Amino acid sequence: MSSRQSARVFLGVTLLLFTAGWAANHFSSVLVLIRDQEGVSSVMVNAAFGIYALGMLPCLLIGGMLADRWGPRFVVLTGGILSALGNLMLLFLHEGLLILLGRFIVGTGVGLVVSAGTAWAGRLRGGSGVTLAGIILTLGFAIGPIVASAVGVMTHSEELLFALSVSLSALAVVVGLLLGDAPRVPISGGTETIKAQARSLRKALAVSLPMAIWVFSCITTSIVILAARAADNFNSPILLPAISSALAFSAGLIAQYLGRKFAWGRQSGTAGALFATVGYGLAAFGGETISV
Numbered sequence: 001m002s003s004r005q006s007a008r009v010f011l012g013v014t015l016l017l018f019t020a021g022w023a024a025n026h027f028s029s030v031l032v033l034i035r036d037q038e039g040v041s042s043v044m045v046n047a048a049f050g051i052y053a054l055g056m057l058p059c060l061l062i063g064g065m066l067a068d069r070w071g072p073r074f075v076v077l078t079g080g081i082l083s084a085l086g087n088l089m090l091l092f093l094h095e096g097l098l099i100l101l102g103r104f105i106v107g108t109g110v111g112l113v114v115s116a117g118t119a120w121a122g123r124l125r126g127g128s129g130v131t132l133a134g135i136i137l138t139l140g141f142a143i144g145p146i147v148a149s150a151v152g153v154m155t156h157s158e159e160l161l162f163a164l165s166v167s168l169s170a171l172a173v174v175v176g177l178l179l180g181d182a183p184r185v186p187i188s189g190g191t192e193t194i195k196a197q198a199r200s201l202r203k204a205l206a207v208s209l210p211m212a213i214w215v216f217s218c219i220t221t222s223i224v225i226l227a228a229r230a231a232d233n234f235n236s237p238i239l240l241p242a243i244s245s246a247l248a249f250s251a252g253l254i255a256q257y258l259g260r261k262f263a264w265g266r267q268s269g270t271a272g273a274l275f276a277t278v279g280y281g282l283a284a285f286g287g288e289t290i291s292v
Contacts, residue, residue, distance in 0.1 A: 021140020055107030063115025079112025142249030
């Protein structure tokens with residue numbers, strides 16, 4: 001029974017992670033409607049897209065500590081509620097500073113879900129749970145803008161897009177409340193294995209954290225900045241963030257799979273930085289009216 005309960009709880013965790021990614025990134029498509037229909041400046045909506053990182057970063061850093069103190073379930077559910085409240089605020093308020101505040105609240109919630117949710121997934125399924133949690137979260141980041149763009153093209157209603165995100169986040173929180181929690185997966189191998197895993201984790205973080213800012217900036221640039229620059233050459237500008245999301249996050253998912261399969265390690269980060277350099281160079285060469 002505990003195994004079945006653990007599987008159900010893990011399903012709830014992945015739903016919370018998926019909707020957190022959706023709540024954070026669907027705004028890349030919504031901002032096109034806000035800019036065109038509400039008269040909000042491009043500078044303001046672009047700032048609103050990025051400001052959620054200021055709310056997310058500290059929560060990413062302290063989320064694990066809070067999960068150890070209060071339990072990952074409590075922290076993840078709190079994060080899900082905050083991300084829903086942030087998008088609920090954006091559903092009704094489209095003024096400049098209030099957009100920034102709403103996005104900041106969304107970022108705070110997403111940071112808690114990502115950090116504590118990944119820890120919760122690892123507690124339920126070990127290393128494979130952490131890996132799967134990352135994949136599900138990435139899918140949420142990718143699918144949110146794609147669906148938002150498709151719905152936006154049909155309805156031209158940013159309110160509907162915010163309502164959809166709020167509904168999904170609320171559903172995930174309700175499911176998480178109903179499913180409860182499950183016991184921790186025991187770690188085999190004794191003290192030496194645990195110490196070796198801790199050393200490996202520190203090494204992995206030392207390599208990956210310096211690259212994190214480039215990962216975020218590359219995704220943001222492709223989805224927001226480059227999409228906006230190509231908007232004049234495309235009939236439906238709201239679809240451009242969806243196209244960018246599909247390309248960028250698909251590349252990320254494929255890289256995760258191939259990196260694990262062939263044990264690329266830190267070389268994948270170096271290759272990513274080189275690809276980003278080439279991409280930025282092409283964007284600069286394209287000039288002010290870069291083609292799709």
